[in-house]
Amino acid sequence: MIRLHDVSKKYPGGVMALNDVNLEIERGEFVFITGASGAGKTSLLRLLLRQELASGGQVLVNGQDVGALPRSRVPQWRRGLGIVFQDFKLIPRKTALENVAYVLNVAGHSREEQRRRAYNALRAVELHHRVNVLPEVLSGGEKQRLAIARAVVSEPVLLIADEPTGNLDPDLAVEIMRLFREINARGTTVVVATHDRDLIQRMQRRTIVLENGTILDPGKKP
Ligand SMILES: Nc1ncnc2c1ncn2[C@@H]1O[C@H](COP(=O)(O)OP(=O)(O)O)[C@@H](O)[C@H]1O
Numbered sequence: 001m002i003r004l005h006d007v008s009k010k011y012p013g014g015v016m017a018l019n020d021v022n023l024e025i026e027r028g029e030f031v032f033i034t035g036a037s038g039a040g041k042t043s044l045l046r047l048l049l050r051q052e053l054a055s056g057g058q059v060l061v062n063g064q065d066v067g068a069l070p071r072s073r074v075p076q077w078r079r080g081l082g083i084v085f086q087d088f089k090l091i092p093r094k095t096a097l098e099n100v101a102y103v104l105n106v107a108g109h110s111r112e113e114q115r116r117r118a119y120n121a122l123r124a125v126e127l128h129h130r131v132n133v134l135p136e137v138l139s140g141g142e143k144q145r146l147a148i149a150r151a152v153v154s155e156p157v158l159l160i161a162d163e164p165t166g167n168l169d170p171d172l173a174v175e176i177m178r179l180f181r182e183i184n185a186r187g188t189t190v191v192v193a194t195h196d197r198d199l200i201q202r203m204q205r206r207t208i209v210l211e212n213g214t215i216l217d218p219g220k221k222p
């Protein structure tokens, strides 16, 4: 699902965020990417999403050379992936249901179909009693579950999450991971960047360790 060949990322100003990274993640895997702050976790995820371009090497995702995508196809590329950020990025003036349903808008589904699928995604994260509220009234854990419903409603082949439990207490973090595991069990490849060692310990999944932009440990399936 993901292949990185000799990938480097150098930011303007000279910081080498990634240095000759080689990595393979198979379809259907659930992997953590960990390492200290500044190790390059977010940079790696941003390359997959084509939010950044590699300075060297090749990034292949689902058979696509991501760096070779024409700029005009980048929005469509991102829509095909499930993305969960630490800061949720919810739309404040849309209800929970609308926040999820609008993702399907661009895919040309009927309004009825959008709402039905959005409701099902909200039910999967146990937010179906909150469909008509605005994000501001939701708790941190509920907001994150809403963000996850939105990320998976289009049934992406790949779910990418950057510190998805960073703002949540440990019990909620475990709950979010349970959802990711369910999504993974339905066939979605899941890649989670986190510096939360307790969480990784509890989950017992392949863990890739980054240090100063290089792979310290590529991890293995437990
Ligand atoms: N947009 C940017 N411009 C310049 N340097 C950056 C940028 N983004 C990240 N960096 C630097 O790249 C390195 C890796 O950062 P990052 O990928 O965010 O690591 P992590 O997510 O593991 O904390 C750090 O030294 C960081 O300061």
Ligand SMILES: [Mg+2]
Pocket (backbone or CB within 6 Å): 041, 042, 043, 162
């Ligand atoms: Mg980061």
